[in-house]
Amino acid sequence: MGPSVRRLRVSASQTSPAPWTRPDARQIPIGRWAILAGTLGWFLILVLLPVGALVEETFRHGPATFFQALQGQAVRHAFFLTLVTTVLAVVINTVMGILLAILLVRHNFPGKALFDGIVDLPFAVSPVVAGFMFIVLYGPHGLLGRWFESGGVKIIYALPGIIIATLFVTLPFVTREVVPVLRELGTDSEEAAHTLGANRWQTFWKVTLPTIRWGLVYGITLTIARSLGEFGAVLVVSGNIIMRTQTATLYVHQEFTDFNYHGAYAASVVLGGISFVLLLLTEYWKKRTKEI
Amino acid sequence: MQRRPTHVILTGDAVLKMTVFSYVGFLVILPILVISFQAFGLGLGHLWTEIFEPQAFHALRLTITCAFAMAVINAVTGTLMAWVLVRYSFPGKAVVNALIDLPFALPTNVTGLMLVVVYGPMSLLGKYLNTHGIEVIYAQPGIILALLFVTFPFVVRSVQPVLMGLDKDIEEAAATLGARKFLTFRKVILPHLLPSILTGVALAFSRALGEFGSVMVVAGNIPMKTQVAPVFIYGEIESYNPHGALAVSLVLLVCSLAILMLLHRLQNWGRDRGT
Numbered sequence A: 001m002g003p004s005v006r007r008l009r010v011s012a013s014q015t016s017p018a019p020w021t022r023p024d025a026r027q028i029p030i031g032r033w034a035i036l037a038g039t040l041g042w043f044l045i046l047v048l049l050p051v052g053a054l055v056e057e058t059f060r061h062g063p064a065t066f067f068q069a070l071q072g073q074a075v076r077h078a079f080f081l082t083l084v085t086t087v088l089a090v091v092i093n094t095v096m097g098i099l100l101a102i103l104l105v106r107h108n109f110p111g112k113a114l115f116d117g118i119v120d121l122p123f124a125v126s127p128v129v130a131g132f133m134f135i136v137l138y139g140p141h142g143l144l145g146r147w148f149e150s151g152g153v154k155i156i157y158a159l160p161g162i163i164i165a166t167l168f169v170t171l172p173f174v175t176r177e178v179v180p181v182l183r184e185l186g187t188d189s190e191e192a193a194h195t196l197g198a199n200r201w202q203t204f205w206k207v208t209l210p211t212i213r214w215g216l217v218y219g220i221t222l223t224i225a226r227s228l229g230e231f232g233a234v235l236v237v238s239g240n241i242i243m244r245t246q247t248a249t250l251y252v253h254q255e256f257t258d259f260n261y262h263g264a265y266a267a268s269v270v271l272g273g274i275s276f277v278l279l280l281l282t283e284y285w286k287k288r289t290k291e292i
Numbered sequence B: 001m002q003r004r005p006t007h008v009i010l011t012g013d014a015v016l017k018m019t020v021f022s023y024v025g026f027l028v029i030l031p032i033l034v035i036s037f038q039a040f041g042l043g044l045g046h047l048w049t050e051i052f053e054p055q056a057f058h059a060l061r062l063t064i065t066c067a068f069a070m071a072v073i074n075a076v077t078g079t080l081m082a083w084v085l086v087r088y089s090f091p092g093k094a095v096v097n098a099l100i101d102l103p104f105a106l107p108t109n110v111t112g113l114m115l116v117v118v119y120g121p122m123s124l125l126g127k128y129l130n131t132h133g134i135e136v137i138y139a140q141p142g143i144i145l146a147l148l149f150v151t152f153p154f155v156v157r158s159v160q161p162v163l164m165g166l167d168k169d170i171e172e173a174a175a176t177l178g179a180r181k182f183l184t185f186r187k188v189i190l191p192h193l194l195p196s197i198l199t200g201v202a203l204a205f206s207r208a209l210g211e212f213g214s215v216m217v218v219a220g221n222i223p224m225k226t227q228v229a230p231v232f233i234y235g236e237i238e239s240y241n242p243h244g245a246l247a248v249s250l251v252l253l254v255c256s257l258a259i260l261m262l263l264h265r266l267q268n269w270g271r272d273r274g275t
Helices: A002-007 A030-059 A061-068 A073-106 A112-122 A127-138 A145-150 A157-187 A186-194 A200-229 A232-238 A249-259 A261-291 B012-041 B046-050 B054-087 B094-100 B108-119 B124-131 B138-167 B170-174 B181-210 B213-219 B229-239 B240-273
Strands: none
Touching: A030 A061, A030 A261, A030 B054, A030 B108, A061 A261, A061 B108, A061 B213, A073 A157, A073 A200, A073 A249, A073 A261, A073 B012, A073 B138, A073 B170, A112 A157, A112 B240, A127 A145, A127 A157, A127 A232, A127 B012, A127 B240, A157 A200, A157 A232, A157 B240, A186 A200, A186 B054, A186 B124, A200 A249, A200 A261, A200 B124, A232 A249, A232 B213, A232 B229, A249 A261, A249 B108, A261 B094, A261 B108, B012 B046, B012 B240, B046 B054, B046 B124, B054 B094, B054 B138, B054 B181, B054 B229, B054 B240, B108 B124, B108 B138, B108 B213, B138 B213, B170 B181, B181 B240, B213 B229, B229 B240
């Protein structure tokens, strides 16, 4: 959902360390320590312990097992498919996300508030329900799927379905990052460029794009992370056919249900590692967005 | 900037609108409309029977119960975490702040796998808990744990900016007037944070209702016991039983829409308070 993503752009506060104290308070701050220890301990147990346990379990028998588990054809194909899906989803949703943001900020049309809410829907809908919706609409017996099928185009249980599902779950990211920046920019500089004789394209490339740059990069990073990691929606629409429609997350699932834990752990660590790098990148982008 | 169209030739504006509307139309609006029509097409009576069919109803009830448990815990821990990140200073704070979003970055079924590694029947901790009669994986605590993990950042990221913008003067005034710390928190700070806490909780709740990947791995998915609604839907799709899937999907969709509307109201409330 939009608001959550907008609120993710908060970085470490720079507030002064000392919390307020009563002028006469001189005792050891036991309550303070308890809150700090309790909260950090909770975070450690809830989030960091499982992450550490997976890494430990994966590398317990040395890095050789890890690399060996990533040698198979199925796992390579799965990561290749994830790469293809991610690239396509990022390209399409970056372009459409910018257009959508421009439409929401710069244009007025009847039902705009409702449309604005609809853009957030993919964050609220369960991934399984999303996948199911696409089966109902684009499946072999679906309203539009029948029509595509007669033209020889297979959507569900094929690559197009995986891409559509990924596009759906990542739709709001770019838009929600670009909208606030675009709103803040206002129309003054764009109008100035226009008065000076720039056409639409020139105005967009020279004025609008440089301003929304960091918000855009942040939105794209979130889109990449979600595309790589989407599981539910893709599982439902892809049919999970090994070497054909099995993405990396589906491969992890397959290996896990087949009790082939090494394969599942190794692929998980690769996916988790990429997510971790992307997380660090978003932190960096957040700082850049703030500086500008 | 705004040139009026003078011919039948499409202007840039018209092309923009057509492109965006058809994209969102085919990707979001049409699929939701079609699935809703199909669900209502079953007839209200049939729809009712499908929702209250024991397995479906149990899955829905389990989902909502676990989401509530998660919401209560997350409201407290999330607010505390935001408090610690804004008001306290400790070594490694920037790292912790960056790691808060980790659950959003990880693929959900990888999250499930991690929890199985820690609490599963093969792990040391899992064995220890088992001998003491506590079952985590393939039981309800595992579901709640998975939901807590995947929704952890929502409340923190919702409360954090509001807390940062909170004027310390009021608190200091309350303290000068002799109010105890906890009283100051309850009477002065909490009312200001409430809209943002509830926003975070609503986002987390919505996510929890739909969560699939992590729960599917940890829950064991035993019908009438540990099968949540999204996993039920998945099972019905896989076994070519679209009616049950349609009915439960409709319930989840309606819940998502209701929460979105609630969030809209919460945001207005937060704005009215000037926080």
